[in-house]
Amino acid sequence: MSQTLTVEGMSCGHCEQTVEDALLDVAGVEDATADNEANSVTVTGSADVDDLVAAVEDAGYDASA
Template identity: 65%
Template sequence: MSQTITVEGMSCEHCEQTVEDALEGVEGVESVDVDRDAKRATVEGAAETQALVSAVDIAGYNASA
């Protein structure tokens, strides 16, 4: 299953990596593709959407489903 969430506040490659690392730490995530220019992260796997949003928020960015 694929999910895309909106991520605000990324301005550099380090930001992308931080968001990717946060999402990869969520149970059920199989892969992550983060695009700062498009302000989104696409996640493959069975993770719950709210868990993804929470992980990004905890990492210091603003996420929404």
């Protein structure tokens, strides 16, 4: 299953990598691809959306489903 989150605050490739790494640490996440120009991240896997949002926020960015 694929989910897309809106992520505010990413401005560069390093930001994208930080968000992706944070999401890959969440149980059930198979892949994460962030796009700072679109202010979004697409996550593949079975993780709960609340866990995804929490992981992005813990990494220092604002997220919403």
